[in-house]
Amino acid sequence: MTITLQLNGDAREVDAEPGTPLLWVIRDELKLTGTKFGCGVASCGACTVHLDGDPVRSCQTMIEDVGEAQVTTIEGLDSKAAAALQQAWVELDVPQCGYCQSGQIMSAVGLLTVNQNPTAEEIDDHMYGNACRCATYQRIRAGVQRAAEIMEG
Amino acid sequence: MNTQITRRGFLAGSAAGATAFLLVGVGANGATAAGPAEAKALNPFVKIGSDGTVTAIVKHFEKGQGPATGLPTLIAEELGVRMDQIRYEFAPSNPELYANLAFGKFQGTGGSTAMANSFMQYRTAGAAAREMLLMAAAKDWSVDASKLSIEDGLIKGPGKSASIGEFVIAASALEAPTAPKLKDPADFKLIGNSKVRRLDSEIKSNGTAMYAMDLHLPNQMIAVIKRPPRKDGLAMSFDDSSSNSVKGFIRAAILPNKAGVAVYAENTWAAFRAREELEVEWDMSKAENRSSEQIKSEIMSALEAKPTYNVLKNEPGPMEKAEKTVEKTFYFPLLAHAPMEPLNCSIEATEDGGILLHDGCQFPTGPHSALAQIFNLPFEKVQIKTMLAGGSFGRRATPTADYQVEAALAFILTDRSRPVKLVWSREDDLTGGYYRPAFGHKVKVGLDSKGDIIAWEHRIAGQSIMKGTPFESFSVHDGVDHSSVEGVSDTPYRIPGQSVGLTDTPKATSLLWWRSVGHTHTAYVMEVMMDLAAKTAGKDPLAFRLAYLKGDKNQDRMAGVLKLAAEKGNWGKAAEGRSQGLAVHKSFGSYVAEVVEVSGNAEDGVKIEKVTCAVDCGIAVNPDIIKAQMEGGIGYGIGHVMRDQITLADGEVEQFNFPDYEPLRINDIGAIDVHIISSAEAPTGVGEPGTPPAAPALANAISAASNDLHIASLPMSENGVSFS
Ligand code: FES
Ligand code: FES
Numbered sequence: 001m002t003i004t005l006q007l008n009g010d011a012r013e014v015d016a017e018p019g020t021p022l023l024w025v026i027r028d029e030l031k032l033t034g035t036k037f038g039c040g041v042a043s044c045g046a047c048t049v050h051l052d053g054d055p056v057r058s059c060q061t062m063i064e065d066v067g068e069a070q071v072t073t074i075e076g077l078d079s080k081a082a083a084a085l086q087q088a089w090v091e092l093d094v095p096q097c098g099y100c101q102s103g104q105i106m107s108a109v110g111l112l113t114v115n116q117n118p119t120a121e122e123i124d125d126h127m128y129g130n131a132c133r134c135a136t137y138q139r140i141r142a143g144v145q146r147a148a149e150i151m152e153g
Numbered sequence: 154m155n156t157q158i159t160r161r162g163f164l165a166g167s168a169a170g171a172t173a174f175l176l177v178g179v180g181a182n183g184a185t186a187a188g189p190a191e192a193k194a195l196n197p198f199v200k201i202g203s204d205g206t207v208t209a210i211v212k213h214f215e216k217g218q219g220p221a222t223g224l225p226t227l228i229a230e231e232l233g234v235r236m237d238q239i240r241y242e243f244a245p246s247n248p249e250l251y252a253n254l255a256f257g258k259f260q261g262t263g264g265s266t267a268m269a270n271s272f273m274q275y276r277t278a279g280a281a282a283r284e285m286l287l288m289a290a291a292k293d294w295s296v297d298a299s300k301l302s303i304e305d306g307l308i309k310g311p312g313k314s315a316s317i318g319e320f321v322i323a324a325s326a327l328e329a330p331t332a333p334k335l336k337d338p339a340d341f342k343l344i345g346n347s348k349v350r351r352l353d354s355e356i357k358s359n360g361t362a363m364y365a366m367d368l369h370l371p372n373q374m375i376a377v378i379k380r381p382p383r384k385d386g387l388a389m390s391f392d393d394s395s396s397n398s399v400k401g402f403i404r405a406a407i408l409p410n411k412a413g414v415a416v417y418a419e420n421t422w423a424a425f426r427a428r429e430e431l432e433v434e435w436d437m438s439k440a441e442n443r444s445s446e447q448i449k450s451e452i453m454s455a456l457e458a459k460p461t462y463n464v465l466k467n468e469p470g471p472m473e474k475a476e477k478t479v480e481k482t483f484y485f486p487l488l489a490h491a492p493m494e495p496l497n498c499s500i501e502a503t504e505d506g507g508i509l510l511h512d513g514c515q516f517p518t519g520p521h522s523a524l525a526q527i528f529n530l531p532f533e534k535v536q537i538k539t540m541l542a543g544g545s546f547g548r549r550a551t552p553t554a555d556y557q558v559e560a561a562l563a564f565i566l567t568d569r570s571r572p573v574k575l576v577w578s579r580e581d582d583l584t585g586g587y588y589r590p591a592f593g594h595k596v597k598v599g600l601d602s603k604g605d606i607i608a609w610e611h612r613i614a615g616q617s618i619m620k621g622t623p624f625e626s627f628s629v630h631d632g633v634d635h636s637s638v639e640g641v642s643d644t645p646y647r648i649p650g651q652s653v654g655l656t657d658t659p660k661a662t663s664l665l666w667w668r669s670v671g672h673t674h675t676a677y678v679m680e681v682m683m684d685l686a687a688k689t690a691g692k693d694p695l696a697f698r699l700a701y702l703k704g705d706k707n708q709d710r711m712a713g714v715l716k717l718a719a720e721k722g723n724w725g726k727a728a729e730g731r732s733q734g735l736a737v738h739k740s741f742g743s744y745v746a747e748v749v750e751v752s753g754n755a756e757d758g759v760k761i762e763k764v765t766c767a768v769d770c771g772i773a774v775n776p777d778i779i780k781a782q783m784e785g786g787i788g789y790g791i792g793h794v795m796r797d798q799i800t801l802a803d804g805e806v807e808q809f810n811f812p813d814y815e816p817l818r819i820n821d822i823g824a825i826d827v828h829i830i831s832s833a834e835a836p837t838g839v840g841e842p843g844t845p846p847a848a849p850a851l852a853n854a855i856s857a858a859s860n861d862l863h864i865a866s867l868p869m870s871e872n873g874v875s876f877s
Contacts, residue, residue, distance in 0.1 A: 017400050024422035033367035034360020036543075037421075038493055039579045043811040046493065074360030089358035093350055093777060096785055097217030098357025099493040099543025105358060124820035131816040133493040133544050134217050135788020138825050139781070 003063055008032075008076025016063045023047045023058040026073060034074035034102045038131070045130030046099065048106040049073050055110035057129075074102040080151055081112035088146035096134035104130050108144050117148050173203040175325040177282040179274045181252055185281045185333065189325035196250030198278035199228045200242075201286075205306060205318030207234050209275070212244040212251035212260065213267040214515055215353065216492070216542040216549070217785070218840040219778035220267040222351045224275050226775055230343040231279030231336055233303030234317075241352060246517035246537035256627075261516035263550050263666070265741035265838020268774055272836050280333035282324075289323035290315065338772070338833065347776040353541070365513045365540040366497050370572035373499065374403060375424040376563040377576055378413040379431055380585045383804035384662045386440040387411040388433055395430035402427035408562045411436075415563040421576055441662050441804040445591075448661045448801070449484060452593040455614035456482060460654025462633045464642045470608025470650015475599025479689045481682065483596075484866040485615075485674040486798035488589040488667055489814060494543020495582050496556045500524075500564040501572035507534035508564075510557060513542025515549035519623075520557035527561045546668040546789065551587060552622035555663075583814055584806040588799050589667035590616040590660075592637070594678040599650070604690030606701070608650035609682075611641055613675075617657050618664050636666070640675030640845065645711040645739050646683075646701040662801065668789055669841040672740040676845030677794075677852065677867075680736035684853045685863055694735050694853070695719050711739055713830055714746040714767040721828050722748030722765030731762060734853030736846035742837030743770040744830075747787065749850040755859035758877030761791065761851065762823045766843065771834035779839045780827040786843025787825055792817025794848040796870040821876070 005012045007030065014029045026035050026049070035058060038046030042060040049058045050072040077086075085108050088094075095101045104127070111118055111126040118126070123144050132140065176197035177187040186196070200208045209225035225239045244251040248260045254270040256263075283303055290308045291298035301310040308315050343349055356362040381387070391414050393405045401423025405416045414433050418424035472478065498512035508528050510520060517537045524535045542549060560575035567573060577585075592615030599608035618636050619628035628635045633655055635642075642653045667673055687697035695715065702712040715737045718724075727733045730752055737746035750763040766783045773779050797814050800807045808814045852864050855874060866872045 020422050024420065027367075028369075028420040028422065031369055032360075033363070033369075036364075036493075037366065037495065039811050040425075041579070041810050041812065044493070044579075044816070077359075086355075086358045090350065090354045093354050093781065095217075095351070095354055095357035096219075096781060097215075097493060097542065097544040098353065098362050099364060101357050102360045127819045131493070131811065131818065133491060133546070133789075133816060135785045135792065135817055135822075136781070137788065137817075137819040137822060138784050140819060 005066060005071055006068060007071045008073060018062070018064045020063045021059050022049070022061040022063055022066055022071070025063050026058060032073050032075050036099055036102055038100065043131070044100070045107060046103040048103040048130065050106060050110065053113065055107045074106060077109065079109065079113070081109050081147065084147040084150040085109060085112065085143065087150055088143045092139050092143050092146060094136055094139040094143045096136055100130065100132045104132065104140055108147070111144065112147060112151065116151060118144060173322045173325065175201045175282060175285065175321045177278045177285070177329060178250070179277045179281070181254060183277070185277060185329040185331065187281060187285060187325065187327070187329035198275050199232065199282050201282060201317060201321050203318050203321040205316045207232065207239045207306070209239055209241045210244050211241045212253070212271065213262040214243060214513060214539050214542055216513065216515070216545040218267065218782060219351060219775060220262070221353055222349070222778060223268050223775050224271050225352060226343050226349060227272065227275035228279040230341060231276045232283050234306045236343065236349055236352070238306045243539035246514070246521045248518045260518045261550060263515065263547070265743070265841045268836045269742065269838060272774070276335055277333060280335050281329050284330045284333045285324040285327050286317050286320050288327055289320040293320070293323065344774050345772065345776065349775055349777070351778065362541055364494050364543050365499065365511055366494050366543070366576070368499050368511050368540070368574065370499055370501055370574065373572040373574050374417045374419065374567070375421050375576055376415050376417050376560070376573050377424040377428050377578070378408070378415055378559055378563070378581070379428050379433055380413040380581065381435045381437065381440060383437060383440040383442065387436040388414050389436050390434045392432040395432070396427040399423055399427040399430060405431055406566045408559070409565065410562060415566060424576065425578060441801070443661055443804060444802055445486065445800040448591050451658045452484070452591060452614045453482070455656040455658050456593050456595040456612050458656065460612055460656045462631070462655040464633050464638050464653040464655050465651065467652055469610050469652040470599065472597065472599045472608040472610060474601070475607060476602045477600045477689050478597055479685050480597040481685060481863060481865050483594040483678050485592045485677070486800065486867060487591050487662070488793055488797060489583050489586055489799050489808070490546040490548035490667055491582060491814060491816070492542070492544030492546055492548055495579055496548070496577040497575055498557055498560050499572055499574040500560050502569045503536070505534070507536065510535070510537045511540060512537060512557060513549060514539045515542065515545055516554070519552065520554040523554040523558050524561050527558065527565060547666045548587065551665060552624060555587070579811065580809045583799070583808050583810065587663040587665035589673060590618060590664040592674045594674065596678060596682050598682060598686045600686065600690050604692055606649055606686060609648045610652055612654040613638055613641065614656040614658055616660050616664055618666055618670070620657070636671045638675070639671040640738060640740060641679060644679060645707045646698070647704055647708065648701055668786070669740055669844040672738060672841070672845040676736065676738040676740070677849045680738065680846065680849030681852050681863055684734070684856065688861065693725070695724055698737065710744045710769050711737060714744045714769050717767035717828055717830060718746035718748050718765055721767065721826065722750070724748055732854050732858035734850045734855065734857060736850035736853060738845040740838070740842045740845050743768060743839060743842040745783070745842045745846050747846045747850040749847070749854040751851070751854045751858055753858065753877055755855055755862050755874040758875045759855055759858065760877050761821065764822070764825045764847070766825065766827045767830065768827065768839070768842065769830035769832055770839050770842070771832050771836040773829045773832070774836055776829055779829055782839040783827040783843040784825045786841065787847040788817050788822060790844040790847030791822060791851055794851065794867050794869055795821065795876060796868045798868050798871070
């Protein structure tokens, strides 16, 4: 069936069967590969995108449930928090293999949008669902705090 | 021309036909070679364009450990360019040109050897390029080359300066210097500079980094494999009538080796769905049918019998003279690697009748040979494009080239008009994979009346990783697979009366090295036993260890990291309500000590508050990458011992996805503080050595917090420890 998605500010028409996870529409149909496949069962966070600004796991978001919501992927990020996080990630060399990091950034943007000065504990609580097999957690924590600093200016 | 990912996503070298290049390489014998084009005998490590672009050609793949920054650092240092003036490409697959010097004529990454085997090669290439450019400029400017230098990519001489690009054409006509002069380490600007940043952080933070999983070849098909529920089952027939109702399903076919059924589809989701609908009849007569309990009891009974091999070929120490003895039997379960990017690769036919593999390829020579054989092609008709890899921890380097062979077999069943991208799901990864073998150790330590060790009887039983693989001759000597005993038989501790027995047990399912190989279990046993022996002797664990680290440089370096970690980690002065544990281990030529500080206890819940680490890996080329590798290695070691294991029930793997094989999470572990010993020794590994001491340091901390509960079977969560 044909579905119109509001993706990164544009209306995009896609052909997908009901029950198809948003993840695979984004990656295979729209060829936006910054959003990653890690587990498919909402347990790693590699596939995190925003629906109307809120981080969700796109591997467990069915295409027919997206509706009119604005979908934002790592490619479509355009906010002060996103720019600060990406700057901090490069400054602190957060990524190792990097495969989880799109998802980490998407989740962290969600956090900094609602809490501009999170404590280490608040970061842990919010980022818990984003696994990093390379265990870059210490730098993720530092990166979020550094981004908060950058945002303060 | 190779088109590879670079920092800015360029297609290197292909933009302007007018760009000329200077290419400089260094052979396995140390001889330099240079020229204007990619001549057969030349293995360029650096390519300098007449437009001034400098590209390091990296012979190791990048799975996060940093060679795509480390090797360019060596070139940039010797050549005289800044890090923002150099980019990287991955080398093509060619074992003649890009062998890992630690592996013989074999191209590959592993054993934490990337920096160690490249250090002189890449520096020499950079230095040779510098000398050639200077010679060309000297001639043009009619000055002595000794008056010239290269800084920030500019050739500077008395009253003159020019971009290195201007002299690329002239330099490429010169002979490469046979022994280019390397920089004095005192003059290093980039090597050892903790401000040097990774070249791949930006693309990995904005979603533009391209992993093999992200490749969309025009007109590609996705293939997933329905594998037997137990290892080594064979596909006899299948029924795809339900799969046919999945839109996008193309067809299914039994792989030529019957190891599974390939399901082809237009997209990944359709492939997964169609596979779910596929009914397969399996021949399970040769399939793995053991359970974890059986594997464990095989190992445990082997520990009770006389070992097959007396590894040190010596008499055991005088246990009968001991005043006190302490004894412990350990068990380590199967573990999966679970790199974040599930395994995948793409295969396509090339116009000249060859085959092109796109892969986050760890051991190019393995799949290269396998593909040449499968497609019956001469070696040079197979090409491999190495892409970024989303982690490996050993999994992408199999002696059988398992997943690349699967892709090739799936491709050979087609008419080859469409590229095939093979994709594994996480379930495929955990259930159909290769595992760290299970191992058991039994150790008895005898102490005299002064509490000094007089006998250390150590038995190891488990499944050899290397026997029966092409790597056997590297690792197996007189029947002993060194990878089963490394870290025990060659410990830097000078242990009086140490004897080591080894018994191989039958292989259970498919085995593979896992980040730090044998050290994953040997470090744990050595360091938990050291603590136990110290406690039995009534001595401080730090002082007790140091007593056996007297001798030459090997002992001094191990003692050095131990003292530094103890000092920085406030050993003996744990904060109120906290307990500490200590461990030290040498692996891959590097020495690492760690102090873990926990709060709580095994019964009420342990929290890992802080880890302090000291590492001696020789010259620290990229200090911040070394720190990152220690942080990651510690997390990897600790995450698995906390709660992960792969278990088999009548041969079937019982873990399917992350909820059953729970990764370390951000809230599991507090701050990690890494200190690097400054050293002039040749650089050694960093990707693996952080892992081995992490688990025993945690175990020793938990023991200190929990009435001497020495955890001898893993994972901890299944053996009396709760975490909060
Ligand atoms: S792929 Fe969606 S949470 Fe793992
Ligand atoms: S950086 Fe490799 S999984 Fe996070």
